[in-house]
Amino acid sequence: MNNLFVFxxxxxxxxxxxxxxLLTKGRSLANTLGCRLEAVVLGSGIEGIENxxxxxxxxxxxxxxDPELEHxxxxxxxxxxxxxxxxxxPQIALMGATTAGRDLGPRVSSALHSGLxxxxxxxxxxxxxxxxxxxxxxNLLYQIRPAFGGNIIATIINPDHRPQMATVREGVMxxxxxxxxxxxxxxxxxxxxxxxxxxxxxxxxERHMEARRVDIKSAQIIVAGGYGMGSKENFDLLYELADVxxxxxxxxxxxVDAGFAGHERQVGQTGVTxxxxxxxxxxxxxxxxxxxxxxxxxxxxxxxxxxMAPINSIADYVINGDVSEVIPRLIKFYKANAR
Amino acid sequence: MKGIKIVxxxxxxxxxxxxxxxxxxxxxxxxxxxxxxxxxxxxxNALEQALRIKDMYEGTTVTVLTMGPGRAAExxxxxxYRGADDGVxxxxxxxxxxxxxxxxxxxxxxxxxxxPDLVIGGRQAIDGDTAQVGPQVAExxxxxxxxxxxxxxxxxxxxIVRRRLERGVETVSAPLPLVxxxxxxxxxxxxxxxRLVMKYKYARTDTExxxxxxxxxxxxxxxxxxxxxxxxxxxxxxxQLGLSGSPTKVKEIDNVILQxxxxxxxxxxxxxxxxxxxxxxxxHTIG
Numbered sequence: 001m002n003n004l005f006v007f008x009x010x011x012x013x014x015x016x017x018x019x020x021x022l023l024t025k026g027r028s029l030a031n032t033l034g035c036r037l038e039a040v041v042l043g044s045g046i047e048g049i050e051n052x053x054x055x056x057x058x059x060x061x062x063x064x065x066d067p068e069l070e071h072x073x074x075x076x077x078x079x080x081x082x083x084x085x086x087x088x089x090p091q092i093a094l095m096g097a098t099t100a101g102r103d104l105g106p107r108v109s110s111a112l113h114s115g116l117x118x119x120x121x122x123x124x125x126x127x128x129x130x131x132x133x134x135x136x137x138x139n140l141l142y143q144i145r146p147a148f149g150g151n152i153i154a155t156i157i158n159p160d161h162r163p164q165m166a167t168v169r170e171g172v173m174x175x176x177x178x179x180x181x182x183x184x185x186x187x188x189x190x191x192x193x194x195x196x197x198x199x200x201x202x203x204x205x206e207r208h209m210e211a212r213r214v215d216i217k218s219a220q221i222i223v224a225g226g227y228g229m230g231s232k233e234n235f236d237l238l239y240e241l242a243d244v245x246x247x248x249x250x251x252x253x254x255x256v257d258a259g260f261a262g263h264e265r266q267v268g269q270t271g272v273t274x275x276x277x278x279x280x281x282x283x284x285x286x287x288x289x290x291x292x293x294x295x296x297x298x299x300x301x302x303x304x305x306x307x308m309a310p311i312n313s314i315a316d317y318v319i320n321g322d323v324s325e326v327i328p329r330l331i332k333f334y335k336a337n338a339r
Numbered sequence: 340m341k342g343i344k345i346v347x348x349x350x351x352x353x354x355x356x357x358x359x360x361x362x363x364x365x366x367x368x369x370x371x372x373x374x375x376x377x378x379x380x381x382x383x384n385a386l387e388q389a390l391r392i393k394d395m396y397e398g399t400t401v402t403v404l405t406m407g408p409g410r411a412a413e414x415x416x417x418x419x420y421r422g423a424d425d426g427v428x429x430x431x432x433x434x435x436x437x438x439x440x441x442x443x444x445x446x447x448x449x450x451x452x453x454x455p456d457l458v459i460g461g462r463q464a465i466d467g468d469t470a471q472v473g474p475q476v477a478e479x480x481x482x483x484x485x486x487x488x489x490x491x492x493x494x495x496x497x498x499i500v501r502r503r504l505e506r507g508v509e510t511v512s513a514p515l516p517l518v519x520x521x522x523x524x525x526x527x528x529x530x531x532x533x534r535l536v537m538k539y540k541y542a543r544t545d546t547e548x549x550x551x552x553x554x555x556x557x558x559x560x561x562x563x564x565x566x567x568x569x570x571x572x573x574x575x576x577x578x579q580l581g582l583s584g585s586p587t588k589v590k591e592i593d594n595v596i597l598q599x600x601x602x603x604x605x606x607x608x609x610x611x612x613x614x615x616x617x618x619x620x621x622x623h624t625i626g
Contacts, residue, residue, distance in 0.1 A: 011506075074474070074483065074484055074485075074486075075483055078478070098505060099486075099487060099504045099505050102470050102486075103474060103484070103486045103487075105471070105474075106439065106469075106470070106471035106472075106473075106474035106475045106478075107474045107475070107477065107478045107484070109440065109471070109475065109586075110440060110443060110474065110475035110476075110477075110478035110479055111478050113440065113586065114586055115438065115440060115585070115586030115587035116439070116440075116469075116471060116587070117587060118467075118468065118469040118470065118471060119468065119469075128590060142590065143587075147466075147467065148353075148355055148466060148467075152592050152593065152594060153592070153593040154589055154591070154592050154593075155589070155590040155591040155592075155593075156587050156588065156589060156590065157587070157588050157590045158586050158587050158588070159588060160586065161586035201483050201513065201514050202483045202485065202511050202512070202513040202514075203511060203512045203513075204509060204510075204511050205499070205510045205511060205512050206509065206510040207507065207508075207509045207510075208507045208508050208509075209504075209506050209507035210506055210507045221625060245625055257523075264505075269468075270468055277624055278619070278624045278625060298624065299619075299624055301615075302602075312602060313602070315602045316602060316603065317602060317603045317605060317615060318602045318603070318604050318605065319605045319606070319607060319611070319612070319615075320604065320605070320606060320607070321606060321607025322607060325607050326607045326612065329607070329609060329612040329613075330612060330615075330616060333609075333612055333613045333616040333617075334616050334620075334625065334626075336613075337613075337616055337617055337620055338620060338625075338626045
C-alpha cells in the first residue's frame with residue numbers, strides 16, 4: 001500500500017519511452033521514500049509485457065489485458081486505473097504527458113479528487129511546514145514546472161490528497177535500466193470488476209497513425225529556429241545547415257505557433273526535451289519555456305541580433321549577427337574544414 | 340435533425356505569448372496589469388465549432404460560460420459579437436485561488452444548471468497549459484469526453500469527431516451528452532459580425548450596470564443582459580472552492596533566473612565563424 005505508481009503506456013505493444021523514463025525516475029523517488037515502485041499497463045494481447053518493465057526496478061506490474069483496452073479510450077482506461085488506485089491507495093502516481101496521458105490524468109484526478117500537476121520538468125521529495133497549524137508534512141512530492149507562459153517556476157504540492165499526481169513530457173527524465181535480471185511480481189487486473197457498459201459508449205471509427213518521421217529527441221546535433229527567423233521560407237536555411245551537419249531541425253513554440261515548423265519539432269516545456277551534443281539556436285530569444293527543453297545540451301550556440309536575449313546567458317557561443325549571413329558561412333567553413 | 344443546446348467553456352487569460360520586459364515586478368511576481376487580457380485562443384477554436392453546429396442545425400443555441408472576475412464579461416461580449424446566443428459569467432470571491440479541480444467543480448454545477456447536450460471548450464488555456472479542466476468537468480458530469488478535436492459533426496444523434504493525436508488522427512463516434520475539447524489545429528474562429536456588435540455592445544452584467552450609468556439602455560433592451568451567477572446561484576459548497584477546495588497548493592514561486600555561463604562572443608565575420616567551426620571540429624562536437 002501507499003507505493004509509487006507509474007502508468008505505462010503502450011504503442012503497438014511496446015512501452016513508450018516516457019513511461020520507461022518515469023519508471024527510472026520513480027525508482028529513485030521510491031528509494032528515497034522507502035516504498036515500492038509499481039507499474040500499471042493496459043492493453044490487449046500483451047502477455048509478457050512485465051518483462052520489459054522489471055529491468056527498470058519495477059517491483060510490481062499490474063496488467064489489464066482485454067480486447068476492449070486495445071487502443072487508448074478515456075472511459076475504460078479511467079475506470080480501470082481509478083478503480084485500481086482506490087484499492088491500492090498509491091501515494092504518488094506518474095504518467096507521461098502524451099496525448100493519452102493528458103486525457104487520462106485529469107479524468108482520474110477528478111474521479112479520485114486528487115490534485116494533478118501537468119508537464120512537470122522536475123520531481124523531488126521534500127517536506128512542507130504550515131505555520132498556521134504548526135504541522136509538518138513529511139516526504140511530499142515537489143512537482144516543479146514553469147508556469148505563466150514560462151515566466152515563473154512553480155513548486156506545487158498536494159499536502160492532503162492522494163495520490164499526488166503529475167504528468168511529465170517525453171525526454172525530460174532519463175531512461176536507465178537498473179538491472180536486466182531484476183524480477184518483480186506480476187498482478188493481473190480483473191478488468192470486468194472495473195469497466196461498466198457505459199464506459200464503452202465512445203467508439204473508435206478510424207485510426208491513421210504515422211510512423212514518427214521526425215525524431216529530434218535522438219538527434220546529436222540540433223539546429224533550432226525561433227520567431228526571429230521571420231518566415232517558413234527562412235527555415236530552409238536551417239534545414240540546409242542541419243543536413244550538412246547531420247542533424248535535425250527544431251523550433252521554439254513561437255515559431256511553431258506562427259506556422260514556421262510542425263509541432264513535432266517543438267522543443268520546450270510543451271514540446272520535446274532534448275539533450276544533443278550541439279544546439280544551435282537561431283533567432284530564439286530563449287524564454288524559460290523553451291530553455292527548459294534544451295538547457296542540458298552539450299554545447300549551445302546562439303545566433304541573433306539581440307544582445308539582451310535570455311538565450312545568450314546560457315549559450316557557450318554567442319554570435320551577434322544576422323542568421324541569414326551566419327548560417328551560409330557556417331556551411332561554407334564546415335565544408336572547407338571537415339574531413 | 341432538431342437543434343441542440345451547446346455550452347462553450349471559455350476563459351479570459353493574460354496574453355502570456357507576448358510578455359515584455361516589464362511583465363515581471365521587482366519582487367518576482369507577475370505584473371498582470373501590463374498583460375492584455377484576451378479570449379483564450381483555443382476557446383475561440385471551440386466557439387467556432389459550436390457556431391458551425393448552430394449554422395447546420397436550426398434551433399441550436401450557443402451559451403458562453405466563463406468563470407472569472409467581473410471583467411471576464413468582456414469575453415462573453417466577444418462571443419456574442421461572433422454569434423453566441425447568450426452568456427453566463429460565473430463570478431464570486433469564493434472562486435478565487437481555485438486550482439483546476441475546484442474550477443471544474445464550479446463549472447460543473449453551472450453546466451448542470453444550464454443542462455446542455457454538448458459542452459465544448461478549448462484544449463487548454465495559455466496561462467496554465469494544463470489541459471485539465473475539460474476532462475475534469477466531464478468526469479464530474481459523468482459524461483464521456485473527446486479531446487484534441489479538430490473537426491466534428493452530428494450523425495444520427497451522435498457526434499463524429501476527428502481528433503489530432505501526437506502521431507496521427509483518430510475519428511470517434513460519441514453519444515450525447517458529451518464534453519469535447521478543441522485543438523488549435525481546428526479552424527480559426529470567424530470574425531465579429533458588425534450587426535451583432537451593434538446589437539450586443541451594451542450587453543452588461545448586473546454588476547457592470549451598477550457601476551456604469553447605461554441602466555436605461557439595459558432596461559430598454561432586456562435581451563442584452565449577461566447572466567451572472569455566484570456561489571449561491573449554482574448551489575456550490577464553499578469548502579470545495581478556492582484554496583480550501585484545491586488539492587494542489589503552490590509551495591513556492593521562483594522568478595526565472597537563467598544561470599549565466601561564460602559565453603564566447605563572436606561576430607558574424609568570416610574570421611570568427613571559421614575559428615568557431617574549427618574549434619567544434621577539434622572537440623568532435625561536429626564532423
